[in-house]
Amino acid sequence: MLKVLHHHVREGLFEGIKRANADEQVRAIVIIGEGKTFPCGADIREFHTHASVKEPVLTAVGHTIENSGKPVISAIHGTALGGGLEIALCCHYRIASENARIGFPEVLIGLLPGAEGTVRLPRLSGLAFAMDMIAFGKQVNAKDAFRHGILDKLCNGNILEEAKQFATKVIGQPLDSRRLSRLDVKDAANVDLLFEVALAQVKRKSRGQIAPIYCLKSVRNSVRMSFDKAVEEEQRLIMELMTGYQSTALQYSFFADRSAPKWRLPCGASVHNTKPSRIETAGVIGAGTMGSGIAVCLIRAGVPVILVEKNKKMLEKAMKTISGILDGSVKLNRMTSEQKEQCLAILKGTSTLDKLSNVDMVIEAVYENLELKREIFAQLDKVCKPSTLLCSNTSTLDIDKIASATNRPDKVAGTHFFAPAFIMKLMENVYGTKTSPATVATVMEFGRRLGKELEATKEEIKNIRLHLTVTFCTIDL
Numbered sequence: 494m495l496k497v498l499h500h501h502v503r504e505g506l507f508e509g510i511k512r513a514n515a516d517e518q519v520r521a522i523v524i525i526g527e528g529k530t531f532p533c534g535a536d537i538r539e540f541h542t543h544a545s546v547k548e549p550v551l552t553a554v555g556h557t558i559e560n561s562g563k564p565v566i567s568a569i570h571g572t573a574l575g576g577g578l579e580i581a582l583c584c585h586y587r588i589a590s591e592n593a594r595i596g597f598p599e600v601l602i603g604l605l606p607g608a609e610g611t612v613r614l615p616r617l618s619g620l621a622f623a624m625d626m627i628a629f630g631k632q633v634n635a636k637d638a639f640r641h642g643i644l645d646k647l648c649n650g651n652i653l654e655e656a657k658q659f660a661t662k663v664i665g666q667p668l669d670s671r672r673l674s675r676l677d678v679k680d681a682a683n684v685d686l687l688f689e690v691a692l693a694q695v696k697r698k699s700r701g702q703i704a705p706i707y708c709l710k711s712v713r714n715s716v717r718m719s720f721d722k723a724v725e726e727e728q729r730l731i732m733e734l735m736t737g738y739q740s741t742a743l744q745y746s747f748f749a750d751r752s753a754p755k756w757r758l759p760c761g762a763s764v765h766n767t768k769p770s771r772i773e774t775a776g777v778i779g780a781g782t783m784g785s786g787i788a789v790c791l792i793r794a795g796v797p798v799i800l801v802e803k804n805k806k807m808l809e810k811a812m813k814t815i816s817g818i819l820d821g822s823v824k825l826n827r828m829t830s831e832q833k834e835q836c837l838a839i840l841k842g843t844s845t846l847d848k849l850s851n852v853d854m855v856i857e858a859v860y861e862n863l864e865l866k867r868e869i870f871a872q873l874d875k876v877c878k879p880s881t882l883l884c885s886n887t888s889t890l891d892i893d894k895i896a897s898a899t900n901r902p903d904k905v906a907g908t909h910f911f912a913p914a915f916i917m918k919l920m921e922n923v924y925g926t927k928t929s930p931a932t933v934a935t936v937m938e939f940g941r942r943l944g945k946e947l948e949a950t951k952e953e954i955k956n957i958r959l960h961l962t963v964t965f966c967t968i969d970l
């Protein structure tokens with residue numbers, strides 16, 4: 494586990510600083526991470542548990558550091574992120590290895606740096622840089638951080654030794670000008686202009702998300718209010734975010750993203766011992782919103798698709814819609830016109846299932862009707878080659894009931910995309926009681942290839958997972 498600021502880490506730091514302050518022999522204090530990195534933030538798993546509010550909370554640790562009468566130096570190697578960086582900002586000096594990185598990724602999990610980060614960073618780096626780092630969750634390398642005044646020294650040798658040397662030089666120097674809570678914000682005169690520019694960017698890049706807007710508001714407060722008042726307001730904003738559905742969904746997604754590639758089934762099969770097959774071609778059945786969106790995902794990943802829709806008018810319309818979606822990507826510079834043409838060249842439309850005889854995988858995306866799906870799967874079983882995986886985009890129906898319409902239930906799985914499929918990153922892969930590990934491995938690997946955040950979900954619990962998808966709304970400022 495990476496170094497995160499669990500309650501016992503906060504407690505250790507707090508007690509350590511207090512001990513050092515009380516010890517006459519100690520003339521300066523160095524805070525350094527053990528092992529590979531400086532802390533990369535609060536423990537996300539601890540949120541909403543008693544441990545997250547148990548004293549000393551992060552701000553109390555930070556105040557003890559800043560108020561210390563002895564110089565406190567943070568020596569950063571690896572990554573100082575989130576709460577880790579907030580601790581560093583409470584120190585009187587910050588030095589870092591040249592290859593270290595710092596950042597506030599809280600916005601990516603629907604939060605803001607709520608241990609005074611939004612109020613302290615602008616006092617050091619200036620407003621524009623702070624807004625950019627905080628509202629977009631950007632990590633910056635040590636050299637950039639040094640250039641923007643966040644770091645006092647870059648180190649290329651042993652970080653601890655260099656920190657000790659640094660400490661000896663600053664012993665006895667006045668500390669008040671090193672305490673960020675006592676300083677003014679740089680480039681404060683431009684606050685309204687900078688806010689408007691950053692807000693416009695946020696609305697474009699993070700459409701519908703609340704946290705980036707709250708991040709900007711909180712940074713703006715660092716100018717408009719006293720330090721203490723801005724901190725109070727920061728607390729109010731983070732509490733609102735913390736209890737909102739967007740942060741819940743994004744934090745769920747953070748862990749799902751990391752755990753899905755390490756999938757393991759109750760039978761012992763896992764990503765480590767099960768080989769996926771390579772999907773070279775696929776069929777998509779149904780040219781409605783879901784089917785068209787799924788086809789876009791596949792062709793964008795270079796997978797040739799046969800799109801089956803028995804209603805010819807609807808098929809024609811879907812082909813135009815797909816072309817329009819790709820035009821949108823070209824306009825947004827997400828692909829070139831040439832890449833768009835390459836995508837369209839690997840998409841074929843047809844009105845009959847028999848064209849799917851040779852594909853490696855079929856994703857059925859017709860409307861939610863068990864009988865209809867069973868009928869389609871029974872036909873697919875006859876038409877497709879024996880090795881073809883038969884998948885359903887169903888969100889609610891029982892995979893076992895669909896699979897039992899075929900003679901290959903081991904090759905049937907749910908591959909549930911979320912609308913609009915070409916935008917939403919979550920893909921829920923559902924396995925039934927007879928789905929083979931090789932099928933699970935193949936659909937998981939396939940999802941990874943499409944650039945999806947994955948879930949391998951057992952049939953019975955899939956509907957619980959559905960409530961946790963990310964949905965966004967717009968808010969008034």
Ligand SMILES: CC/C=C\C/C=C/C(=O)SCCNC(=O)CCNC(=O)[C@H](O)C(C)(C)COP(=O)(O)OP(=O)(O)OC[C@H]1O[C@@H](n2cnc3c(N)ncnc32)[C@H](O)[C@@H]1OP(=O)(O)O
Pocket residue numbers: 494495497533534535536537538545551572574575576577598599602605606607608731748751752
């Ligand atoms: C109430 C207080 C309010 C506000 C104050 C502070 C708030 C915060 O600090 S919020 C947290 C901010 N920090 C982050 O969001 C960092 C998130 N982590 C990352 O970006 C990356 O993990 C990394 C860049 C630090 C490292 O990347 P990498 O080397 O690729 O490792 P993994 O991402 O695979 O992570 C390994 C392992 O660690 C778990 N993990 C990482 N960060 C956290 C965390 N902050 N809390 C809990 N767990 C974390 C991650 O899930 C992986 O776990 P598994 O091995 O079990 O999958």
